[in-house]
Amino acid sequence: MDLKKSLGAYLFLLPAGIILLIFFFIPFFQTVYLSFFDYSKDVYNPVFVSFDNYIALIKSPLFIKTILNTFFFLILCVPFLVIFPLFLAILINQNIRCKNVYKVLIYLPVVISIVVVAIAFKWLYAPEGLLNFVLEKLHIAPLGWLSDPKIAMISVALVTIFKGVGYYMMIYLSALMSVPKELYEAIDVDGASFFKKHTVITIPHIMPMIALVSTISSISALKVFVEIYVMTRGGPLNSTKTIVYYIYEKAFENLDLGIASAGAVILLFIVMGFSILNIFVFEKDKYAI
Amino acid sequence: MKILKKLSIHIILIIVCILSLVPFLWLLSTALKGRSENIFAYPPVFIPKEITLENFKQVLKLVPIVKYVINSFIVASSTVILNVILSALAAYPLARMDFKGKKITFFAILATIMVPFQTIMLPVYIITLKLHLIDSYGDIAGYLGMIAPFAVNAFGIFLLRQAFLAIPKEIEESAVIDGCNSFQIFSKLLFPMVKPTLALLAIFTFIGSWGEFLWPSIVLTNEKLFTLPVGINNLSSAFSSDYRLVAAGSIISVIPIIVFFLALQKYFIQGTNEGAVKG
Numbered sequence: 001m002d003l004k005k006s007l008g009a010y011l012f013l014l015p016a017g018i019i020l021l022i023f024f025f026i027p028f029f030q031t032v033y034l035s036f037f038d039y040s041k042d043v044y045n046p047v048f049v050s051f052d053n054y055i056a057l058i059k060s061p062l063f064i065k066t067i068l069n070t071f072f073f074l075i076l077c078v079p080f081l082v083i084f085p086l087f088l089a090i091l092i093n094q095n096i097r098c099k100n101v102y103k104v105l106i107y108l109p110v111v112i113s114i115v116v117v118a119i120a121f122k123w124l125y126a127p128e129g130l131l132n133f134v135l136e137k138l139h140i141a142p143l144g145w146l147s148d149p150k151i152a153m154i155s156v157a158l159v160t161i162f163k164g165v166g167y168y169m170m171i172y173l174s175a176l177m178s179v180p181k182e183l184y185e186a187i188d189v190d191g192a193s194f195f196k197k198h199t200v201i202t203i204p205h206i207m208p209m210i211a212l213v214s215t216i217s218s219i220s221a222l223k224v225f226v227e228i229y230v231m232t233r234g235g236p237l238n239s240t241k242t243i244v245y246y247i248y249e250k251a252f253e254n255l256d257l258g259i260a261s262a263g264a265v266i267l268l269f270i271v272m273g274f275s276i277l278n279i280f281v282f283e284k285d286k287y288a289i
Numbered sequence: 290m291k292i293l294k295k296l297s298i299h300i301i302l303i304i305v306c307i308l309s310l311v312p313f314l315w316l317l318s319t320a321l322k323g324r325s326e327n328i329f330a331y332p333p334v335f336i337p338k339e340i341t342l343e344n345f346k347q348v349l350k351l352v353p354i355v356k357y358v359i360n361s362f363i364v365a366s367s368t369v370i371l372n373v374i375l376s377a378l379a380a381y382p383l384a385r386m387d388f389k390g391k392k393i394t395f396f397a398i399l400a401t402i403m404v405p406f407q408t409i410m411l412p413v414y415i416i417t418l419k420l421h422l423i424d425s426y427g428d429i430a431g432y433l434g435m436i437a438p439f440a441v442n443a444f445g446i447f448l449l450r451q452a453f454l455a456i457p458k459e460i461e462e463s464a465v466i467d468g469c470n471s472f473q474i475f476s477k478l479l480f481p482m483v484k485p486t487l488a489l490l491a492i493f494t495f496i497g498s499w500g501e502f503l504w505p506s507i508v509l510t511n512e513k514l515f516t517l518p519v520g521i522n523n524l525s526s527a528f529s530s531d532y533r534l535v536a537a538g539s540i541i542s543v544i545p546i547i548v549f550f551l552a553l554q555k556y557f558i559q560g561t562n563e564g565a566v567k568g
Contacts, residue, residue, distance in 0.1 A: 005386065005387070005388060006388040006389045006390075008382075008386070008388075008471050009382035009386045009388035009391070010382075010388070012378045012379060012381050012382045012386075012471075012475070013378070013379050013382060013383075013394060015374075015375050015378055015379070015441075016375040016376065016378060016379035016441045016446065017379070019375065019437065019438075019440045019441045020397075020398070020401060020441065022416060022420075022437075023413055023416070023437060023438040023440075024401050024404070024409065025397075026412070026416065027409040027410075027411075027412035027413045027415075027416060028404060028409050028412075030409075030412035030415070030416075031408060031409050031411065031412055034411070034412065088302070088305060091298050091301060091302060092302065094295070094298055096295055096298055096299065098299075099562075100554075100558055100562075101306075102302045102305075102306060103557075103558045103561065104550075104551070104554050104557075104558070105306040105309060105310065106302075106305055106306060106309055107550075107557060107558075108309055108310070108313075108547070108550070109309050110496075111496050111500075111546055111547070111549075111550045112313070112500070112543050112546065112547070113499065113500035113502065113517065113518045113521070113542070113543070113546070114500060114502065114518075115500075115502050115518040115521055115522050115525075116518075116521060116539045116542060116543055117312070119316070119521065119522075119525050119535060119536075119539050120312035120313055120315070120316045120539065121312060122525075123312075123315065123316060123319065123532060123535075123536065124312055124315060126329075126532075128329040128331070130311075130315055130333055133331070133332060133333050162308075162309070162312070165305075165309075166309070170557070170558075170560075170561055173560075173561035174560045174561050177560075177561070194294070219405065222405070223405045223406075223407050225407060225503055226502045226503060229502075229503075229522075230522055230525070244407045247407065247408075247411075248407075251410075251411045251414075252507060257411060260411055261411060261412075264407070264408040264409065264411065265408070267405070267407070267408050268404060268405070268408045271403070271404075271405055271408075272403060275403060
């Protein structure tokens with residue numbers, strides 16, 4: 001491990017290192033730094049206020065609401081995005097025709113920009129739109145999909161689910177390839193049902209992937225922004241205002257950089273907390289907790 | 290029994306496929322309806338009475354969508370090229386060399402995955418402004434500002450590190466005997482060997498960059514440099530009263546990426562087919 005070799009290694013790492021330094025590490029520490037300053041009175045002359053921004057946020061009913069909204073959104077999306085794509089992957093993985101056609105069509109929403117997906121759903125959600133027509137056919141009163149504060153978040157979550165199913169299905173499909181065929185043959189001899197076959201063999205075998213999907217989908221749920229920006233702008237009555245939307249508003253509309261940064265740091269802690277929680281829930285055997 | 294089971298699987302999958310197409314087909318149907326046709330008709334009309342391309346013509350006249358496509362293409366392809374090169378360069382020593390500080394470097398890169406872009410975007414914006422990488426300093430600066438923060442990411446580095454690790458050491462050793470230095474080993478020998486992984490990284494980076502909305506919408510001030518998602522969002526608020534135009538614009542905007550996806554679909558599904566490389 002001579003010096004020349006170490007130097008060589010760092011030369012390879014240098015270009016990526018510069019980008020990560022400028023656009024990741026410096027901004028990261030700057031976020032923490034800015035969160036201790038008050039910009040609300042004068043953007044050009046921030047005042048050091050230590051933890052005041054954090055205290056203000058925790059005391060702010062609106063910020064607490066955005067946290068609760070974000071968790072509500074997470075609860076709506078994540079269980080579905082963990083379970084349903086697995087179900088689809090198992091179905092596609094059976095010995096059936098047209099597998100690839102199904103894969104391509106179900107994956108299609110993943111490649112289309114979330115902006116277009118949100119616009120398409122906004123159109124479905126219109127008061128006289130297709131979905132309300134379907135409801136009417138089913139003799140259900142039309143819904144204010146995006147205008148009723150009680151259900152607006154559910155409507156937003158449907159868009160996220162729609163866009164995510166194909167992505168997680170592909171992750172599961174690649175994991176299913178690693179399940180040894182012999183295991184199924186053995187249980188088939190016992191005459192096990194479809195359901196039992198997969199709860200006994202498939203699910204335990206791909207548990208690490210289920211954990212990964214829960215982690216990825218939780219983190220992306222905590223970061224939700226574009227769906228809300230395009231469809232509801234946080235409304236009606238702040239019912240779809242999430243943490244990232246709040247940070248965005250504070251930073252880029254109110255220029256309240258200190259509060260926005262403190263919000264970002266809190267979000268960061270929540271995201272990290274979730275990653276650790278997922279490790280504990282799914283891999284507690286490994287760590288013997 | 291067997292047939293019944295297969296049939297029910299097909300039925301479920303066909304329903305899911307239809308569901309994943311309906312929102313776009315409904316958008317397409319709306320875009321093809323003429324001025325005289327009520328787009329709020331009850332019951333809804335799926336196949337327009339008179340199919341017309343009028344809305345497409347009009348939206349192309351009113352909004353520079355072709356320009357948006359070109360901008361998106363410039364941003365996405367530059368992001369891809371930078372990601373492929375920078376990730377490969379950074380992944381190589383992490384996979385193949387022993388050096389002081391390797392562990393720390395590795396964990397520093399890993400840490401970047403844990404931190405969502407949204408939590409640091411404000412300082413990233415401030416830095417981009419200070420570096421004069423926004424469109425008010427010229428078109429090239431504007432493009433660079435959209436590209437630079439995404440020029441490399443930890444997922445790409447780890448993906449390629451895995452690919453480099455899978456190459457047998459002996460191949461490298463023979464090159465060392467032939468007197469190649471580490472850059473030659475990298476560029477002539479190992480880089481070409483990880484082409485399939487590079488293709489995968491390129492495709493996913495392209496799709497991600499093509500659909501990116503948040504960052505371009507923050508840095509862009511000049512409509513000249515709008516990428517598709519920003520342009521289409523702008524269109525949807527500007528013409529919110531005329532959904533025919535919004536729909537037509539949205540449909541035009543998804544054509545390039547759908548063509549790209551269908552042309553390269555085998556790369557998307559190759560990791561999910563039996564007979565592919567088993568991991």
